[in-house]
Amino acid sequence: MSARLDTLAVVEAPEGVELSLRVAGITARALAFGIDLLVRLALYSALSWLSLFGGPGEALLLLSVFVVEWFYPVLFEVLWAGQTPGKRVLGLAVVRDDGTPVGWSASVLRNFLRVVDFLPGLYGAAIVSSLLSRDSKRIGDHVAGTLVVHVDGRGELRALPAAAPLAPPISLVPEEQAALLEFAARSPEWKADRRAELAQQLAPLTGASGAEGVQRALGMARWIEGAR
């Protein structure tokens, strides 16, 4: 239900249950890429010392550069639970569309196709593609059938803001209950004005406006969550 309101990707497990994945947006992914870029630059400069050892050293250097160039993300994603260092810092991971871990084939596909995603320069194609896609997939993700998702619990399990539990005057359908819960969960992120403005839409339900409306909406959310 919240899938339509939110950037959740819902996958159905063979066990007959729907699992929701929190898809990562373009900003988080760009930041992760930036960190990886720095890591790679550090790797290159660390490796450049190899060239001091003459022919064999240079050979090793070239081979390492080749590996870093093409396989840096692949190796990390496959061997490190879908995370490159940048993704780990930001709590992102690559998974397949059905939520299972990426294997070699999917990871190689999505990373080699960076060549196309980079066109016509500075990841232009990737940006357009992920802005157009519901799950903010770049071209490589579409082809490989992969998603980049948030894996850490950060910002997920906050307790609802304190408010006296209040029974809603009418019985609410599940979608409405979910909307109230989401409102309550996110309300600490907004300024008081914005909270009041949004709660205004609930005036028919709460029978109040302004700060009092907000408090009542929060109370109903607590009540739905089971507080009495």
Added chain:
Amino acid sequence: MKREPFIAARKQRWARLESLLAALRTGRRDGLERDALHELPRLYRQACQDLALARRRMYGRELVQRLNQMALRGREQLYRPSSRYLHEVAQFFGVDFPRLVREEWRLFWICSLLFAAPLVAVAVTANKRPDLLYAVMDPESLERFEEMYAPDGATSSGRGVGDNVRMFAFYVRNNVGIDFQIFASGLVFGIGSLLSLIYNGVHFGAVAGHFVAIGYEQQLFTFVAGHSSWELVAMVIAAVAGMRLGSLLVAPGRRSRARALVEDAPRCLRLLLGAAAMTFLAAFIEGFWSAQPLPGTLKYVVGALMWTLVIVYLWLGGRRRAA
């Protein structure tokens, strides 16, 4: 059932599952009893069921999130792709790869033609009208090539073991990188692969034509004889893989384009990986054999052998077990 008794009845089970998953995730399994892992599938299925119930009965965001997380982690562990590397590698190179190439025989010949035609045309032109050469190559890179193949043999005989390794590494990075690029650019409706293929044909043709024109042909041909088979054919196969990838967008058949890509892109990738392995082999030969100061006849014989080997491999490889 109310929320609290629901949680109380399952608390232990969840804690058990969570500790199992944590142990599996960090790879530290020493703390687990021997049969602990056998519990995982059951615990996971129960967690899935609990998740469905908790969601349906609106037991609250927190609980649903926790169960969702548990189910995701469990799924991650249970549905991991299998890993029998060695067997798979042998199966791939022995059987699957040559078959894949034969399945794409039409594209293979089209790409070969698209590569060979500009090569020959430019080589002949460059031989007759050397001035036209500079239309496709800049003078500096030509000079570099000339130094590499100078008939006095300073470069080839003066190379030590370290240099051979270095050249091998250089060829790997350069040539395998070219394969990857030819493939990936194919996603642009196949046009990228097509252009790269023609470009490389023109490039090789220009170099070859130029060297024949200035009388270095002996140097050039003895050098390339050994590795050319693997390298050139691999380049064509990389283009085949790229064109096939592009064709999934141009003509997806009775599927959506996205579906066609998800279903068939792995097949294209397998073609590319085979090609990359061939190029790797070529780089090995190029680094350690091609520059050895050995009689030209020997080099031509080895070159002919290599071409035969490539043809026999791709033509007959994996046929016997097909019956």
